Amino acid sequence: MVAAIxxxxxxxxxxxxxxxxxxxxxxxxxxxxGEFVRVNxxxxxxxxxxxxxxxxxxxxxxxxxxxKVGSRWTxxxxxxxxxxxxxxxxxxNAHISHWRRTRKENLVAEIPDQPRVEPVDSFDNEPLWQALxxxxxxxRAVIVLRYYEELSEAxxxxxxxxxxxxxxxxxxxxxxxLRTRLDQAAGGDR
Amino acid sequence: MxxxxxxxxxxxxxxxxxxxxxxxxxxxxxxxxxxxxRRGVAGAAAGGAALVGVVFxxxxxxxxxxxxxxxxxxxxxxxxxxxxxxxxxxxxHRPAAPHRLPKTTRPELTKTAQPPPRTTQPSTPPTSPxxxxxxxxxIPTPLPLDTLPEGG
Numbered sequence: 227m228v229a230a231i232x233x234x235x236x237x238x239x240x241x242x243x244x245x246x247x248x249x250x251x252x253x254x255x256x257x258x259x260g261e262f263v264r265v266n267x268x269x270x271x272x273x274x275x276x277x278x279x280x281x282x283x284x285x286x287x288x289x290x291x292x293x294k295v296g297s298r299w300t301x302x303x304x305x306x307x308x309x310x311x312x313x314x315x316x317x318x319n320a321h322i323s324h325w326r327r328t329r330k331e332n333l334v335a336e337i338p339d340q341p342r343v344e345p346v347d348s349f350d351n352e353p354l355w356q357a358l359x360x361x362x363x364x365x366r367a368v369i370v371l372r373y374y375e376e377l378s379e380a381x382x383x384x385x386x387x388x389x390x391x392x393x394x395x396x397x398x399x400x401x402x403x404l405r406t407r408l409d410q411a412a413g414g415d416r
Numbered sequence: 417m418x419x420x421x422x423x424x425x426x427x428x429x430x431x432x433x434x435x436x437x438x439x440x441x442x443x444x445x446x447x448x449x450x451x452x453x454r455r456g457v458a459g460a461a462a463g464g465a466a467l468v469g470v471v472f473x474x475x476x477x478x479x480x481x482x483x484x485x486x487x488x489x490x491x492x493x494x495x496x497x498x499x500x501x502x503x504x505x506x507x508x509h510r511p512a513a514p515h516r517l518p519k520t521t522r523p524e525l526t527k528t529a530q531p532p533p534r535t536t537q538p539s540t541p542p543t544s545p546x547x548x549x550x551x552x553x554x555i556p557t558p559l560p561l562d563t564l565p566e567g568g
Contacts, residue, residue, distance in 0.1 A: 263441045271434040276427055281434050289444055296448025348431040354422050373423040
């Protein structure tokens with residue numbers, strides 16, 4: 227899938243966070259889907275970046291989920307009190323269920339003349355980021371929801387539709403893997 | 417440093433922030449509208465197909481519930497036990513008769529002051545001594561051994 231969100235560097239722009247009070251305010255005042263997207267897109271891109279592991283997959287993930295949610299926006303607004311939380315949960319689930327299967331395939335109509343130049347990720351020299359990217363999608367989602375969203379085990383289980391035991395085991399495996407890889411990276415640096 | 421703190425530090429890093437391109441919001445809103453429209457068209461098509469299916473199923477059910485002729489029963493294997501001058505039994509024998517109980521006149525069931533006069537022909541024609549009687553083939557009983565003629 228090709229990212230359709232044009233990524234243009236906005237100089238000096240502080241994009242991102244959306245607090246709980248902001249979410250409540252959005253739930254009360256943001257009726258229009260376009261306004262919801264305009265306000266929350268930076269934070270969702272940041273969250274998608276943590277979830278997917280690279281900017282392009284993050285843009286695709288955000289766009290796919292927002293289009294799905296926007297196509298049934300009235301239903302989402304009536305059924306969920308917090309559409310932003312719903313979008314974040316949808317992103318985590320979409321990343322786990324769909325993303326892993328399709329992201330390695332990039333079907334194009336014509337083979338490009340010049341090979342694609344992969345942009346340099348600013349986290350490329352970060353061992354923890356590399357170890358995080360190498361985790362299976364569900365383990366990474368659990369870690370992101372735990373340390374990015376600051377959700378509890380029960381909330382993560384509810385968000386992902388799994389049991390608390392699954393969340394606990396996935397988090398434990400992920401932390402063990404991260405420790406092992408960080409130790410390996412530290413040993414290699416010596 | 418604990419790995420928990422490392423993760424929290426990583427997720428609050430400014431480098432995680434991605435810039436939003438111009439026109440991104442419009443692209444998403446347009447994509448959502450396109451999906452909604454596509455789903456509406458698909459839903460209408462599915463509804464139409466379901467309606468056509470229901471109509472066809474109703475027609476098929478109505479057709480199958482209509483009365484139909486029972487296939488003719490297989491004729492019994494019967495042989496006449498005596499010759500007669502009466503016409504062939506096939507002209508009087510009704511194939512469907514074995515399926516139904518024969519209608520008999522039971523006087524005890526019609527206890528009326530004046531029984532209605534019988535105006536219709538009886539279901540079985542009056543028999544005459546010369547008329548053919550139809551019976552099933554009897555199983556031949558074996559002759560006793562002592563009655564067998566001795567072979568010469």
